[in-house]
Amino acid sequence: MTKLHTCYVCNKQFLNAIYWYDSLFDTKYDKRIIRPFCGPPCANKYREISDVNDYPQRRPLPRGEQWQIITDINSIDYKTD
Ligand SMILES: [Zn+2]
Numbered sequence: 905m906t907k908l909h910t911c912y913v914c915n916k917q918f919l920n921a922i923y924w925y926d927s928l929f930d931t932k933y934d935k936r937i938i939r940p941f942c943g944p945p946c947a948n949k950y951r952e953i954s955d956v957n958d959y960p961q962r963r964p965l966p967r968g969e970q971w972q973i974i975t976d977i978n979s980i981d982y983k984t985d
Contacts, residue, residue, distance in 0.1 A: 906919055906978075907919070907977075907978050907979070909921045909940040909942075909977070909978075910940065910984075911940060911941055911942035911946050912925065912939035912940060912941060912946070912950065912984070913941060913942075913946035913947075913949050913950050913953070914942060914946055916942045918940075918942045919978075920978060921940040921941070921942075921977050921978055922943075923940070923941040923942075923943065923944065923946070923947040924938050924939055924940045924941060924977055925937070925938065925939040925941070925950060925954075925956065926938055926974060928962065928965060928966070928971055928973070928974070929961060929962055929965075930956050930957075930959045930960070930961055930962060931959045931960050931961070931962050932955075932956050932959040935970065935983070936970045936971060936982075936983060937983060937984060937985050938974070938977055938982040938983065938984055939984055939985070940977060940984070
């Protein structure tokens with residue numbers, strides 16, 4: 905399955921996402937958000953431009969349908985913003 909992602913930082917469309925932000929791991933959002941990045945430069949830039957690192961890690965990880973561990977975003981439908 906080839907899924908087209910849109911980079912959250914530069915808006916480029918690309919295939920085979922390896923890097924993404926997942927709101928599972930911090931307490932900023934109370935819903936699941938995935939933000940794909942086209943590569944390491946945009947993933948790094950995201951850490952600079954966003955404030956998500958200022959929020960504590962979510963512990964314990966929440967349970968439920970929308971909080972399943974995601975290991976690959978290329979074969980699933982995800983919500984972004
Ligand atoms: Zn990008």
